[in-house]
Amino acid sequence: MSARVLVGVKRVIDYAVKIRVKPDRTGVVTDGVKHSMNPFCEIAVEEAVKLKEKKLVKEVVAVSCGPQQVQETIRTALAMGADRGIHVEVSGKDYETLGPLQVSKILAALAKKEQADLIILGKQAIDDDCNQTGQMTAALLDWPQGTFASEVNIEADKLKVVREIDGGLETIKINLPAVVTADLRLNTPRYATLPNIMKAKKKKIANVKPADLGVDVSSRLEVLKVDEPPQRQAGVKVETVHDLVGKLKEAGRI
């Protein structure tokens, strides 16, 4: 199979970091804060590399949109086994307001330019939790989508995707080219091996601007404010189940 896979990787604040809201409440503090690849993007990269190792796809291309720092994220994907990278340069205000709609336009344009047969993305990013980019990209390309994938198999020239849905698992068969978004149980991402980290240094990362792809990254959304979640209140202990039911009724919960 001569398939080319595009994998989107997003640079986000590391999952273990305690998030702090900026004093002006326009966003969260990112300066000097540890960033890493979005965990669901790691799963996406792993799946693409596994497909390549099974010789079901020929080339894995890692894509990231953002300022200079996202090159670290692309390199991590290269160290995991991606063949080359594409850095779509977006910085400053444009980067602050970059969201799923613009990213999916970029990915759609790249998919056409690179003649990709498959796009694998994480199901959502852990910073904005949008869960939209995969779906929007598929719609823009008019490609089928297999979202929340916990299993992906290529059979002939079709994709069999097992999806995690409310109430269980759904298996669908879709035509290629397609968009797949990775869910938690799809795989366990590998640690980059030292030899692969060395090889990653030699792999190419191409630079491209959204304008080159004919994409306007201006946002149609305006963030009004960002707040911390309300402080967790202390609980109340009750003596009996009867009391518990009463309290819940009082609070309008049942």
Added chain:
Amino acid sequence: MVVGHGVRCLSQLAELPELHQMMRQTCRDYAQKELAPIAAQLDKDHRFPAKQVQELGAMGVMAVEVPESLGGAGMDYLAYCLAVEELSRGCASTGVIVSVNNSLYLGPILKFGTEEQKKQWITPFTTGEKVGCFALSEPGNGSDAGAASTLAQREGDEWVLNGTKAWITNCWDASATVVFATTDKSLKHKGISAFLVPMPHPGLSLGKKEDKLGIRASSTANIILEDCRIPLGNMLGERGMGFKIAMRFSIPQQTLDSGRLGIAAQALGIAQAALDCAADYAHKRTAFGAPIGKLQAIQFKLADMALATESARLLTWRAAMLRDAKKPFTKEAAMAKLAASEAATFVSHQAIQVLGGMGYVTDMPAERHYRDARITEIYEGTSEIQRLVIANNILKEYQQ
């Protein structure tokens, strides 16, 4: 694969090359996710982390400096020191297992082995499937390595080894050892040669596992050689070269000098883990109405702990870079090992103090770091020996 082969100036030590940052991060991630959660249990069970060693082998960490052609990662010594520090931060025992395999077992064979020996004794030990060990010390001599009394006698086309080696790290889990034995006691240290012995092997038996204060997941025991026969081809290097292979003396990249840096890196990992523990606690524990991190007494401790660790780290990196540049690094390696091991014991001691009662119980890792740290001042050259090495080098520099 060092960027530029000259020794970088000290200001460049602040920012590691991208390659090194990436591999440091991958080791840190592995240590945090796979080692730290099991370290306490491994210590309690005195259990060799076989699964983790295999995973580390697959990552290339069990043979960092070994060229790719032989199955290693083909990276430099700085990368190796970074790897050992990060792994030791998660589990000090795993750190020493990795260090011994890299520095003490693979190191001398890489440097002094024939092509045939390298294929046989290096490649299978790069994957994590097999680990090696290094048998120099004896019950009768540790620091005084030249006084080795293990004998090697030639009988036809075999060497016959007899004697006892002591304190051998990894030996209960190893598949081969580099053993030092003398062919002529009258020649003292010039009579010592190095030999490669597979394990298990007839004539080689292991003493009981030592019940240690710390690094309990790594095995330590005697190796007893009784009429242990090996082919002539199992001699490593030339006859009488054993002491040089083990020590220093005009050959760059000598084993113990390099091993010293591996232990320095391990000590740094332990110090850092203890500092992490104490700093975290200082935020969370309140006393007199505020987190104890607000108290100057605690702040001064944390500052001293961080300073000791960071200073030792820079010394370690500098020594590693000198080695990578193929420059003499004996004095610098001794300084690094001395500084790092004393930092580890100091920092872990203070960490218990910061934690108070909680530092004394197994609920928190501080007590394990304290126990793990202690050996770093002893093995691979005691602090006293390090001081002698440094002093000798200083005096040589000032030779009249």
